[in-house]
Amino acid sequence: MQAAMQPIITITDLSKTYASGLVALKNVNLEINRGEIFALLGPNGAGKSTLINILCGIVTPSSGRIIVDGHDIGGDYRAARRLIGLVPQELTTDAFEKVFNTVSFSRGLFGLGKNPQYIEQVLRDLSLWEKRDSRIMSLSGGMKRRVLIAKALSHEPRILFLDEPTAGVDVELRQDMWRMVRRLRDSGVTVILTTHYIEEAEEMADRVGVIRKGELVLVEEKAELMRKLGKKQLTLHLHEPLLAIPDSLAGHHLELSGNGCDLIYTYDTRAGRTGITGLLTDLAAADLRFQDLQTSQSSLEEIFVDLVKEHA
Known part of the structure; x- marks a missing residue:
């Protein structure tokens, strides 16, 4: 090449x-x-x-x-x-x-x-x-x-x-x-x-x-x-629904789904692995268990829209 x-x-x-x-x-x-x-x-x-x-x-x-x-x-x-x-x-x-x-x-x-x-x-x-x-x-x-x-x-x-x-x-x-x-x-x-x-x-x-x-x-x-500009999202499907996100997880800026069954973590791809490791450690400390997880990444369209807004 x-x-x-x-x-x-x-x-x-x-x-x-x-x-x-x-x-x-x-x-x-x-x-x-x-x-x-x-x-x-x-x-x-x-x-x-x-x-x-x-x-x-x-x-x-x-x-x-x-x-x-x-x-x-x-x-x-x-x-x-x-x-x-x-x-x-x-x-x-x-x-x-x-x-x-x-x-x-x-x-x-x-x-x-x-x-x-x-x-x-x-x-x-x-x-x-x-x-x-x-x-x-x-x-x-x-x-x-x-x-x-x-x-x-x-x-x-x-x-x-x-x-x-x-x-x-x-x-x-x-x-x-x-x-x-x-x-x-x-x-x-x-x-x-x-x-x-x-x-x-x-x-x-x-x-x-x-x-x-x-x-x-x-x-x-x-x-x-x-890799640089994309955002990844990790969705954790909990064993049991939550009414609110515990204070001990506040630093991760998580979102809770409407039914309380999913925790959603959005992170920058440049620092994602470290953030996920810390999140999983804190989840274990809070005695929160999940039965499944899935990840998704920003499309190029989303990146493009963000860039245009940034330089508007």
């Missing part, structure tokens, strides 16, 4: 202020590693799409520098852009064009020769092969979204940007797309996605970045983020 730790994108002091005075990005610094799935989370207007559009050469930054696999986006645009595939939120392809033709045309835009075998493989991977001669206008919304991905992959990019890739699609298509993204990552493609579906980041991402008001609030490995 050594290669996975090498940055393929390096962003330095990137800012964007529009003519209207809107500050979309403020001094963003970020490295995205080769072969990882990086999820960029943030509320509407946070700067996610602006960042992706700058990386893809659609929007010009006000200041800063971006290096894509050794190529400066400003000074060596063509080489940098050749490495990138973008799946936008909206389909802008000619509605009367056929699926195979529009994907092949996208490949030609990057100066690549025809490769019908490769296009066929992409269409098969996306369950589009049977629709290869269908006009775009005849496709369902889910199929049109697959065409967007096929067009982005047509020139064999090493970096794939997915801007809200599963917005408005059904559960089956979402699962198909998740599997496809994992296959791409396994083949060495670096995937960067923006999403409002927190479960999408939790399911797929290797690392998570949180952006708010144009600033990166946090960048962390998903597992480490869960």
